[in-house]
Amino acid sequence: MDQPSRSAGTVRPGGRTARVRAAVLEATQDELVERGFHGLTMDQVAARAGVGKTTVYRRWGSTTGLVADLMNELANQSSDHADTGSVEEDLRANALAVLDAVNDGRLGATFQAVIAAATCDEQAAQALRAFYSRRIEEWAKVVDLAVRRGELPEGTDGAEVIRAISAPLYYRLVVTREPVTRVVAERSVTRTLAAARAGAFVV
C-alpha cells in the first residue's frame, strides 16, 4: 500500500487501539489453535487478551468477526511476492512460503481451524476467500513479470498459476491427509511451470 490505512484500529500504530487489537487477535489465534472454531468464544478471547468483554463485542461483534480480522492481519503480515528475475525461483519462493505456513504448528493449525469453520459458516468462508484472494493477487505479479521477460507465453493467467502452485499442497494437507513435504512443493513448481510453458495457462 502507498499510504497507511486509515481504518479504525490502525491509525495509531503502537497506540492503545493497536495494542488492544494485537492482544485480541493473538488470543483469537491461541484459542483457534487449542479449541478450534467451535470452541471459540468472545468471553474467553476477552479474558485471554486481558481486554474488557464489551470492547471485544463492540469492535468485533462475533467470533466470525474475530476470525475475519485475524485472517486480514495474517494477510497483512504475509510476505510480498518475490522478484528474483527468474520465474522458476519466484514460484519456488511462493511454494516454499506455502509449505512453511502449512507446516508451521501455529499457523498451520490456524488455517485448518478456519478451513473447518468455513465448511459450515459463510462468514468464515468469506474470511478465507478474502485472505486467499489477496495472497493470489500479490503473487500473480511474478507471472506478469515473467511474461514481460518472455519466460512465459503472452496471456498466461497469473492468478491461475499461483492457485496451481498451492493446490497440491493444500490437497494433501486437508483432503487426502498426506504429508506435505519439500518434494511436494518442488514438484508443484516443476509441473506448474511445465504446463505454463506449454501455454496451458493462457486464457
Add this chain to the structure above:
Amino acid sequence: MDQPSRSAGTVRPGGRTARVRAAVLEATQDELVERGFHGLTMDQVAARAGVGKTTVYRRWGSTTGLVADLMNELANQSSDHADTGSVEEDLRANALAVLDAVNDGRLGATFQAVIAAATCDEQAAQALRAFYSRRIEEWAKVVDLAVRRGELPEGTDGAEVIRAISAPLYYRLVVTREPVTRVVAERSVTRTLAAARAGAFVV
C-alpha cells in the same frame, strides 16, 4: 475385488445385517449433512436408522467408526476408472466425476463434513486418507494404460497425475472457497496433461 468380501456385515448382502448397515450409514450421512461431524451422535444415528443403540455401539464403537465405515462404503460405490482408449478422455471422466461429487448437495456436504472433522480428529483423518488412497489407486490405472499406449512418457507417476487432476477442484472447494465449475475441471485436465506430456510427472 475377485471375490465377495467376507468381513462382517457384507457376507449376506440383502440380509438383515446388510439392511441394518445400510440404514445406519444412510442415517450417519443424513446427520453429517445436517449437523456436521460435531453434531453427530450414536444415539441420534440409531434413532434415525430405527436400529437399537446397543447394535450401533457394538458394531461401530464410536462416531468416527461410523464415519470410517461410511467413507469405506462411498469408496465401494464410486465408479471404476474409465477406459476410453484416450488418456485425455479418461482424465476428463475422472475430473468430471470429482466435479459431480463435490457439487452434489448431499455428497459434497458429506465430504466437507469429514474434511472439517479430520482437521481435529485423527480417526476421521484416517478415514479420509483411506478413501482417497483407494480412489487414487483405482484411477491411476488410466495413466498406466496411457503409458502402455505410448501417450505418456515411461515412468509417469499415475497416482500423482490423479492427485493433480483433483487438487485444483478441492483447493477451490475448501480452501479459497471459489466456485468449482466445469471450466475448472476441464482446465485441470488440460494443464495436468500438458505437464505429464512434458515429462514433469516422471519420477
